[in-house]
Amino acid sequence: MGSTRIAVVVASTGRPEELGRWKEHILRQTLQPSRFVFAVVKPSDLPSSDAMLPCAEVVYCNPGLPVQRNAALELLLGATHIIAFFDDDYVPSAYCLEGIVDFFQRHSAVVAVNGSLLADGINTAGIPYEEAIALVDANDRNGKPEAKVICSLDGLYGCNMVYRSAAIGAERFDENLPLYAWQEDIDFAARVGRRGGLALTTAFAGVHQGVKAARLAGVRLGYSQIANPVYLMRKGTLSFKAGIRLIARNLVMNHVRAFKPEPWIDRRGRCKGNWIGILDLVIGRDHPKNILSIRQ
Structure with a gap:
């Protein structure tokens, strides 16, 4: 050893x-x-x-x-x-x-x-x-x-x-x-x-521990929940089935809990980021780096 x-x-x-x-x-x-x-x-x-x-x-x-x-x-x-x-x-x-x-x-x-x-x-x-x-x-x-x-x-x-x-x-x-x-x-x-x-x-x-300090802003993480799996599916490092399941699970969870969110999660910010990501995907401009231009 x-x-x-x-x-x-x-x-x-x-x-x-x-x-x-x-x-x-x-x-x-x-x-x-x-x-x-x-x-x-x-x-x-x-x-x-x-x-x-x-x-x-x-x-x-x-x-x-x-x-x-x-x-x-x-x-x-x-x-x-x-x-x-x-x-x-x-x-x-x-x-x-x-x-x-x-x-x-x-x-x-x-x-x-x-x-x-x-x-x-x-x-x-x-x-x-x-x-x-x-x-x-x-x-x-x-x-x-x-x-x-x-x-x-x-x-x-x-x-x-x-x-x-x-x-x-x-x-x-x-x-x-x-x-x-x-x-x-x-x-x-x-x-x-x-x-x-x-x-x-x-x-x-x-x-x-899952410490919440210094984590990604809700809207940026919400965007990443759409754009990042799509990017990895295109790369071939995430299967289509796993990627769609990942996107769907987070999309549903964010919207279901947006009306009574956990105190430590910005669900509404994530929902907003999800929809920005979906729009970018539809018009063909989605990319993980787009979060750098999203205002927190």
Whole structure:
């Protein structure tokens, strides 16, 4: 295990508090990473110096999740065997990195994985940090988990996705998907997955808090819910059936809940963005980058 080099990448904008927690996350790991990279836009994205992990490397780049993750890839490819991409609000088990290395050593046909989520706050108001830590600590009392495959996947969930560096090759995150880049994780995993299996595993676990601060504005996300799946269907990284189902599910959900929206979701903004996206699709000018010109 000591000969396998694993790097961790956390891309973030406007969340220094969440980045500051990664010092604790990494120091409690039973296996330390060979590299740890923050991909950010500006110095104010970073935590204070006392909360900064001593071994952290920082790469500055233009905003946008694909741009930031690609900047980290350029730094790491060829220097590490495994690259783990974690969201800034992901809270990993202490056995996370050890479990990842163990998994890839045991399952040579798998090129990328998601770990088990103990909880996910993305569709709620979010999971408080103290609750997330309690869930992870309770899980860790069971000891290191077995490196089993739960099931095969067609794509990966971006909050905790891990890749063999050799399988990435020339593939990069699609920078035509700007900002929060909704569905960029599915697209990238589908392309890397042409070289081997994608899987969900018991080998590592964590909690995705689903922090709402600094997320994409409702109208922009609503547009992305139309334009991004259409773009990926045209690319061939999202099937027609899956793409239509994804669009329909979000379109219906936004409109049904617009009259009594959740406090943490701008449903009316998403509805507006949905209809701008549909109009652009009808007249043939739809493109994911159009959100850059949509007023928030």
